[in-house]
Amino acid sequence: MKQELRTDRLSAFYGAHCAIRDITMTFRPKSITALIGPSGCGKSTLLRCLNRMHEVIANTTVKGQVMLDGSNVYDSGIDTTSLRRRVGMVFQRPNPFPTMSISDNVLAGVRLAGDVSDRSTLAEIAERSLRRAALWDEVKDILNRPGTSLSGGQQQRLCIARALAIEPEVLLMDEPASSLDPISTMKIEDLMREIKTDFTIIIVTHNMQQAARVSDFTGFMLAGEAAPGELIEFDESSKIFTTPQDKRTEDYITGRFG
Amino acid sequence: MSQDSADLVSFRVARRVETGERARSHFADRIFSGLLLGSAWIILIVVCGLLAVLVKASWPALTTIGFKAATLAWSPSDDRYGVLSFAFGTVVTSIIALALAGPMGIAVALFLSELAPKRLAGPVSMLVELLAAVPSVVYGLWGLFVLAPVMRTVVQPALGKWLGFLPLFQGPPLGIGMLTGGVLLSIMILPTVAAIARDVFAAVPIEQREGMLALGSTRWEMLTKAVLPYARQGVIGALVLALGRAMGEAMAVVMVIGNTPAVSASLFRPAYTMASVLANEFTEATGQTYVAMLIEIGLLLFGMSIVVNVIARALVWSVSPKGTRAV
Ligand SMILES: Nc1ncnc2c1ncn2[C@@H]1O[C@H](COP(=O)(O)OP(=O)(O)OP(=O)(O)O)[C@@H](O)[C@H]1O
Numbered sequence: 001m002k003q004e005l006r007t008d009r010l011s012a013f014y015g016a017h018c019a020i021r022d023i024t025m026t027f028r029p030k031s032i033t034a035l036i037g038p039s040g041c042g043k044s045t046l047l048r049c050l051n052r053m054h055e056v057i058a059n060t061t062v063k064g065q066v067m068l069d070g071s072n073v074y075d076s077g078i079d080t081t082s083l084r085r086r087v088g089m090v091f092q093r094p095n096p097f098p099t100m101s102i103s104d105n106v107l108a109g110v111r112l113a114g115d116v117s118d119r120s121t122l123a124e125i126a127e128r129s130l131r132r133a134a135l136w137d138e139v140k141d142i143l144n145r146p147g148t149s150l151s152g153g154q155q156q157r158l159c160i161a162r163a164l165a166i167e168p169e170v171l172l173m174d175e176p177a178s179s180l181d182p183i184s185t186m187k188i189e190d191l192m193r194e195i196k197t198d199f200t201i202i203i204v205t206h207n208m209q210q211a212a213r214v215s216d217f218t219g220f221m222l223a224g225e226a227a228p229g230e231l232i233e234f235d236e237s238s239k240i241f242t243t244p245q246d247k248r249t250e251d252y253i254t255g256r257f258g
Numbered sequence: 259m260s261q262d263s264a265d266l267v268s269f270r271v272a273r274r275v276e277t278g279e280r281a282r283s284h285f286a287d288r289i290f291s292g293l294l295l296g297s298a299w300i301i302l303i304v305v306c307g308l309l310a311v312l313v314k315a316s317w318p319a320l321t322t323i324g325f326k327a328a329t330l331a332w333s334p335s336d337d338r339y340g341v342l343s344f345a346f347g348t349v350v351t352s353i354i355a356l357a358l359a360g361p362m363g364i365a366v367a368l369f370l371s372e373l374a375p376k377r378l379a380g381p382v383s384m385l386v387e388l389l390a391a392v393p394s395v396v397y398g399l400w401g402l403f404v405l406a407p408v409m410r411t412v413v414q415p416a417l418g419k420w421l422g423f424l425p426l427f428q429g430p431p432l433g434i435g436m437l438t439g440g441v442l443l444s445i446m447i448l449p450t451v452a453a454i455a456r457d458v459f460a461a462v463p464i465e466q467r468e469g470m471l472a473l474g475s476t477r478w479e480m481l482t483k484a485v486l487p488y489a490r491q492g493v494i495g496a497l498v499l500a501l502g503r504a505m506g507e508a509m510a511v512v513m514v515i516g517n518t519p520a521v522s523a524s525l526f527r528p529a530y531t532m533a534s535v536l537a538n539e540f541t542e543a544t545g546q547t548y549v550a551m552l553i554e555i556g557l558l559l560f561g562m563s564i565v566v567n568v569i570a571r572a573l574v575w576s577v578s579p580k581g582t583r584a585v
C-alpha cells in the first residue's frame with residue numbers, strides 16, 4: 001500500500017538504557033493511530049524514532065527498522081532532512097518561532113526546502129495550511145503579527161499549519177493538546193479528523209477519551225519496573241476501548257492502573 | 259460552651275491567625291520591594307552623582323573653552339584644547355574592535371554551545387573566561403612586544419599590498435597606530451562577547467531547535483534560522499557590553515596607539531583615544547583648564563557610552579517583533 005509506515009522490531013536506547021524494545025506495528029495510511037500508555041512507557045521515544053528525531057539527543061541509538069514506502073528510514077543513504085519533510089512533527093508545547101510573523105512561521109519549512117519562492121504561491125500555501133489547521137479565520141487579518149502573540153491554542157494550531165505547509169505524508173503529534181483548554185482541544189481534534197483524508201496521523205495522548213474519539217487505531221504500550229516499553233496491544237480503537245484482548249490493556253483503559 | 263459556639267470561636271481564631279499571617283507576608287513583601295526600589299534608586303543616585311561631579315570638575319573648561327573643544331588641535335601649552343581627534347580615535351578603534359570581535363566571538367560561542375564535544379567545550383570555555391580576567395596592562399605589554407611587531411612586519415604590509423587601493427590601508431607600516439589598537443581591543447573584548455553569547459545560545463529552548471529540525475532543516479539552518487534569531491537580543495546585549503569595554507579601555511591602548519592627537523584616513527597612522535589621553539596626561543596636567551579639560555573628556559566619553567546604549571536599546575526594539583517587545 002502506498003505511503004505505508006511500519007516499524008519492524010524497533011528498539012531505542014538512551015545511552016545503555018533501553019526505552020522501547022522490539023516494537024513491530026503498521027500505521028494505516030490516511031487514518032489516525034493513537035499511542036496510549038502510562039508515563040515513561042516510551043510513547044514519545046517511539047514517535048521520535050519515526051522521523052529520526054530520536055538521534056538529535058546525544059548518545060542515543062536505534063535498532064530495528066522503520067519502513068516508509070518500502071525503504072528503511074535508517075538506511076545510510078537516507079537524508080534526515082528530506083525524511084523529516086515527509087514525516088512532520090507537532091510538539092507537546094507550542095513552539096512557534098518568536099522572531100517570525102504568523103505567515104513566516106507557517107512558511108518556515110517551505111522556505112527551508114527552498115523550492116518555492118514565488119510570493120503569491122507562498123501566500124497560497126500559507127492560506128491553505130492555515131485553513132487546514134482551522135486557524136485562517138482567526139489570523140487572516142494579522143498575518144504579520146509575531147507567531148507568539150497568539151493564544152496557546154492558536155499557537156498550537158499555527159504549529160500544525162507549519163507542519164502541514166510542507167505537505168508531509170505522515171504527521172506525528174506528541175500530546176498536541178495536553179497544554180490546551182477543552183475548546184482548543186476540540187478544535188484540534190476536529191481538524192485532525194478533517195485532515196486525515198490527506199495525511200497519516202499518529203498521535204500520542206494521555207487522554208483516553210481523546211484517543212477513543214479521534215483515532216481509528218490504538219496501540220497500548222507498557223513498560224515494566226526496569227523493563228523497556230513494549231507494545232502490548234494494537235487494534236482498531238473500537239475494539240481496544242470496548243473489548244481489549246489483554247488484561248493489562250483493560251486495566252489501563254478502565255483506570256485500574258498507574 | 260455548645261458545639262456551635264466552639265466552632266465559631268475556632269473559626270474566628272483560625273481567621274485571625276490567617277489574616278495575621280497574611281499581614282506578615284504582606285509586610286515581608288513590602289520590605290522586599292522596598293529594598294529593590296532602594297537599590298534602583300541608589301544606582302540612579304550614583305549615576306547622577308557621577309555626572310554632577312564630572313560636570314563640576316570640568317566646569318572651568320566647559321565655561322572657558324566651550325565649543326572650541328569641538329576642534330582638532332590639542333596643544334595644552336598653547337591653550338588649544340580640541341578633543342575631536344580623541345573622539346575620532348575612540349570611535350575608530352572601537353569600531354575595528356567590534357567588527358573583528360563581534361563575528362569571532364559569536365562564532366566561538368556557537369562553536370562552544372553547539373558544536374564542540376563536551377570534553378573540549380569545558381576547558382575552552384574556562385580559557386575564554388580566563389582571558390576576560392587578564393589585566394589590561396598585560397594586554398598592553400603583549401600588544402607592544404608581540405602584536406605591534408607582527409602588525410608591522412606581516413599584517414600591515416600584506417594589507418597594504420592587497421587592499422592598498424583603499425585609503426584605509428595606505429602609508430608606511432608602523433606597527434603602532436589605530437589598526438593595532440583596534441586589533442588589541444578586539445582581542446580584549448572577544449572573551450566578553452564569546453562568554454555572554456555562549457550563555458545566551460545555551461538558553462535557547464530545545465523546543466525551538468527541535469521545531470526547526472523537525473521541519474527538515476540541517477544543523478546549520480537550525481543555528482541560523484532558529485537559534486540565532488531567538489538569541490539576537492541577548493547577542494546585541496553582549497556586543498554593547500563589549501563595545502562599552504572597548505570605548506573605555508585606556509591602559510592597553512596607550513601602549514600601542516602611538517598617542518598622537520591626529521585624524522587620518524589610514525588606519526596605519528598613530529592616533530589617540532579619549533580614555534588613553536585621560537590615563538596618560540592626567541598626572542602631568544598643569545593648570546586648572548588643562549585638568550578640567552581632561553575631565554571634560556571623561557564627561558564626553560560618559561555621554562558617548564550613554565548614546566551607544568540608547569542606540570543599542572533602539573536596535574533591540576527594532577528587531578524584536580511587535581507585540582513581544584520587552585521594554
Ligand atoms: N532525554 C532522555 N535521556 C534519557 N532517558 C530518557 C530521555 N527521554 C526519555 N528517557 C527515558 O525513556 C523512557 C521513555 O520515555 P518517553 O519520554 O518516551 O515516555 P513517554 O511514554 O512519552 O512518557 P510521557 O507520557 O510521560 O511523556 C523513560 O524511561 C525515560 O526515562
Ligand SMILES: [Mg+2]
Nearest residue numbers: 043044045174
Ligand atoms: Mg512523552
